[in-house]
Amino acid sequence: MAHTVCLLPGDGIGPEVVGATKRVIEAAGVDIEWVSLPIGETAIEFCGSVLPERTIAAIAGHGIALKGPVTTPIGRGHTSVNVQLRKRLKLFAAVRPVRNLPGIKTRFDNVDMVIIRENTEGLYSGIENEIIPGVAQSLKIATEEACTRIARFAFDYAVSRERQKVTVFHKANIMKMSDGLFLRCTQKVHRDYDGRVTYDQLIIDNGCMQMVRDPSRFDILLLENLYGDIVSDMAAGLVGGLGVVPGANFGVGCAVFEPVHGSAPDIARKGLANPLACIMSGVMMLRHMGENQAADRIRDAYDAVLTEGDPAHLTADIGGRATTDQFTEALIRKLT
Numbered sequence: 327m328a329h330t331v332c333l334l335p336g337d338g339i340g341p342e343v344v345g346a347t348k349r350v351i352e353a354a355g356v357d358i359e360w361v362s363l364p365i366g367e368t369a370i371e372f373c374g375s376v377l378p379e380r381t382i383a384a385i386a387g388h389g390i391a392l393k394g395p396v397t398t399p400i401g402r403g404h405t406s407v408n409v410q411l412r413k414r415l416k417l418f419a420a421v422r423p424v425r426n427l428p429g430i431k432t433r434f435d436n437v438d439m440v441i442i443r444e445n446t447e448g449l450y451s452g453i454e455n456e457i458i459p460g461v462a463q464s465l466k467i468a469t470e471e472a473c474t475r476i477a478r479f480a481f482d483y484a485v486s487r488e489r490q491k492v493t494v495f496h497k498a499n500i501m502k503m504s505d506g507l508f509l510r511c512t513q514k515v516h517r518d519y520d521g522r523v524t525y526d527q528l529i530i531d532n533g534c535m536q537m538v539r540d541p542s543r544f545d546i547l548l549l550e551n552l553y554g555d556i557v558s559d560m561a562a563g564l565v566g567g568l569g570v571v572p573g574a575n576f577g578v579g580c581a582v583f584e585p586v587h588g589s590a591p592d593i594a595r596k597g598l599a600n601p602l603a604c605i606m607s608g609v610m611m612l613r614h615m616g617e618n619q620a621a622d623r624i625r626d627a628y629d630a631v632l633t634e635g636d637p638a639h640l641t642a643d644i645g646g647r648a649t650t651d652q653f654t655e656a657l658i659r660k661l662t
């Protein structure tokens with residue numbers, strides 16, 4: 327049976343990595359009707375908006391999307407499209423598996439953790455103002471409802487994937503109310519999972535130090551919005567960088583799959599982007615759709631390309647000299 331999936335190429339390297347992912351999924355023989363939708367700066371040209379209503383409506387209707395990164399202007403301009411999209415579609419949980427890959431040599435060879443990020447509140451609530459010239463404030467929002475919802479998601483995820491431990495990073499010694507609430511909600515939810523999943527909490531500065539010293543001690547990390555954003559990139563650095571870490575955003579009846587990395591304008595349209603993070607996000611999407619065989623075949627194919635380690639087939643960020651297309655073609659040749 328054909329699936330229908332929304333396809334959002336996005337900005338910068340987005341069209342390159344999303345295009346590569348579509349090619350790989352099609353080469354694996356999965357029957358998908360793609361609904362291409364505009365988003366990001368490229369959407370302004372056609373629709374006059376970075377997040378057109380018809381894009382939101384289509385994703386809500388079909389319940390599934392593969393999305394490229396979008397550019398967020400720094401210190402000016404429109405509010406983040408990602409933040410708006412996640413809020414509008416109530417995509418409250420970001421899931422980012424961070425694992426060593428074969429052939430990608432890093433300082434550690436025992437990284438296997440999943441970062442679960444609360445996606446809808448915290449400092450990303452977008453409530454900011456200038457009180458008087460020279461004094462600005464940003465509000466950090468935490469609600470019992472959202473903290474409890476993400477904690478339950480994390481423990482359910484742990485149980486369903488047979489993972490052992492959920493660790494929260496927090497700064498409740500300083501943000502006693504907001505991070506304090508996050509901790510209390512998580513501890514309360516944990517009581518329902520006691521004996522099945524262990525729970526641990528670390529002040530975030532110490533947690534980051536522990537992570538770069540010995541990432542193997544972490545299993546599932548449960549983080550509020552900003553901490554999740556920052557720690558995801560740091561964790562990506564432990565396994566080979568932003569080119570190799572996939573992601574997914576889940577809500578009720580809706581899921582958007584996208585790599586952790588941004589639109590990387592510095593390398594856009596040069597054929598230098600590593601499409602693997604997006605392809606791995608596509609593999610997560612296939613599993614979500616129940617296409618496990620195709621997902622396994624694609625995973626085996628990229629594992630084979632990485633294991634061979636031929637620089638002519640790897641992009642520069644992971645030590646090769648291949649273009650986005652050359653990597654993609656090498657992967658497709660390995661599909662069995």
Ligand code: ATP
Nearest residue numbers: 568569587588589590591592593598599600601643
């Ligand atoms: P955002 O604010 O949108 O999250 P960011 O600040 O995380 O973006 P990125 O756009 O992800 O920044 O890029 C950070 C660095 O990583 C850049 O030097 C970029 O070229 C590199 N990079 C990101 N993604 C890839 C990729 N897929 N392949 C190769 N290099 C990448």
